[in-house]
Amino acid sequence: MPRRTATMLASTLMLIALLCAGVLIKVPYSEMSPGPTVNTLGDHGGEPVLQVSGHKTYPTTGHLNMTTVRVTSADFNMNVVQAVYGWLAHDNIVVPHDTLYPDGKTEEQSSQENAEEFSQSQESAKVAALKELNIPVQTRVVVSTVSKAKPAEGRLHAGDVIKAVDGTAVKQPDDVAKLVTKHKAGEPVVFTVVPAKEAAAAEKAGKEPVGTERVSVTTEAADPKKGDHHAIVGIKAGPDHTFPFTIDIKLADVGGPSAGLMFALGLVDKLTPQNLTGGKFVAGTGTITEQxxxxxxxxxxxxxxxxRERGAEYFLTPADNCATAAKDIPGGLTLVKVKNIDDAVKSLKDISHGKTSDLPKCTVK
Incomplete structure (x- = not known):
């Protein structure tokens, strides 16, 4: 066999061996890629994303699209070839597996956490939008969850309205933990609550819940094996809101808290006669607090x-994401920096009136 032919054959066999190894060798990475975007002013799955009843709404035009990211599943085993392709590609990114699924989190656990965050983001968006419009919202502190095999199990229940702890009025969810941890493990703590059933009945009737009960729960150490001896009862407190009219957000198969800003802006647009977008295509992202x-x-x-692939011209970008986003801006897309809903509403008004030179744009630090 001629030397040149033998060399080419050996090189080909080596290349095949390397490709096989690349396919067989697994690496601890996952992949992120652009996901679907949904117009919060429009329909999805045959029904409006934002549905309001009991309050006047106004016609809207243009787009206020929330955006998503696709990620590989928790049990996806990436090989070397896929990792290299991902690193070289522009429209996706390879990240350590633990970034998406820390502490060995399963697909089911991650989905459940994302669903809870998505639900909470909807509530925060509703409150933020109504506060922006100076529409009053009643807020109260409730028992969100009760941990199994903890002192509060069977004593307190999800949905109970917490009025006071040891006689001290509770105004914020954080107040509950602060008051409980004033105790030493083994000491009783007294909760003044409106039971969940009575609270739900009062809310349905449009009334403030009354008829409190005093419930004593003996605390225990959080995790004595790890040296954590602060007192707990095994509940998580959270906010619950009574809205003056009905707001439903209909969007399935989406998780996480990042759509909060766009939901809030969509509600502001629907509940006011002004046309926030002026018919422009605006997309964005960002968590939002009730404030x-x-x-x-x-x-x-x-x-x-x-x-940008869907046609967006402007992208509302959380201020803390601006520097990263500005490093690689898709052509034809303007990144607008926002710190709060006031910033976002002002920028949308500027966009609708063509005052784009006044927009606070994202730049690389």
């Missing part, structure tokens, strides 16, 4: 790509 503060999210680069 209207906008927080950062993950996968910002994937979201800007997905938004």
């Amino acid at each position: 209207g503060e906008v927080g950062p999210i993950g996968g910002i680069g994937m979201k800007t790509i997905g938004a």
Whole structure:
């Protein structure tokens, strides 16, 4: 066999061996890519995303799209070839597996956590939107969850309204933990609550819940094996709201808290005669608090790509994500920096009136 032919054959066999090894060798990475975007002003799955009854709504035009990121499943085993392709590709990103699924979190656990965060983001968006419009919202502190095999199990229940702890009035969810941890493990703590059933009946009737009960729960150490001896009872307190009219957000198969800002803006647009977008295509992302503060999210680069592919011209970007997003801006997309819902509403008004030179744009630090 001629030397040149033998060399080519050996090189080919080596290349095949390397490709096989690349396919067989697994690496601890996952992949993120642009996901679907949904117009919060429009329909999804045959029904409006934002549904309001009991209050006047107004016609809207344009787009206020929330954006998503696709991620590989928790049990996806990436090989070397896939990792290299992902690193070289522009429209996706390879990240350590633990970034998406920390502490060995399963697919089911991650989905459950994302669903809870998505539900909470909807509530926060409703409150933020109504506060922006100066529409009163009644808020109270409730028992969100009760841990199994903890002192509060069977004594307190999810949905109980917490009025006071040891006689001290409770105004914020954080107040509950602060008052409980004043005790030493083994000491009793007294909760003044409105039982969940009575609270639900009062809310349905449009009344403030009354008829309190005093419930004593003996505390225990949080985790004595790890040296954590602060007192707990095994509940998580959270906010519950009574809205003056009905607001439903109909969007399935989406998780996480990052759509909060766009839901809130969609509601503001629907509940006011002004046309926030002026018919423009605006997309965005960001968590939102009940006070209207906008927080950062993950996968910002994937979201800007997905938004531009759908036709977005402007992208509302959390201030803390701006520097990262500005490093690789898709052509034709303007990144607008927002810190809170006031910023976002003002920028939308500027966009609708063509005052784009006044927009606070994202830049690389």
